[in-house]
Amino acid sequence: MTIHARHRLAAQIHERQQEFDTAHEVQDRRGRPGTAGAPEPKHTVQELLDFEVEWGEKHTGRKDEAIRAVLGLKPARFYQLLGRALDSAAAVAHNPQLTNHLLERRDRSARRR
Template structure:
């Protein structure tokens, strides 16, 4: 894998907003990486100015969803 283009990744994420087994297959087919690697790259892309300029509403929505999931995970581990 050379690199995943930020705009291409955001386009893909906009068309596949929810996780499913089919999304996993689509990630592998389109980007040639595992879903774990895809989400690592997505997390980094969401912190870039390029993502915010290209798709501000999508970037904010994905950041909120990511941050809420992280907060829930921390809450579970604290219990």
């Protein structure tokens, strides 16, 4: 599969995921949209990628702390959002080298499982 075909497919998957998420919004016990407590901060694809560039693999132990402090997210949620962001055309447009690197790393990890 060519890199362009991969990105087209990733964009289609991302669009379908957004449609699914909208149709199946999570509700808390009181029936309010979102999770219990404060709403999750919204972050753009560019913000997630820029954070990954800044923190990347350099600061492994402190990265989790930075995710909480800078982005206001739990680390697991950050990686979920980053994974979705990688499947978007916006990620390729913003930083194609990082996006390709992270996609390849994710593919290698999936093949190992």
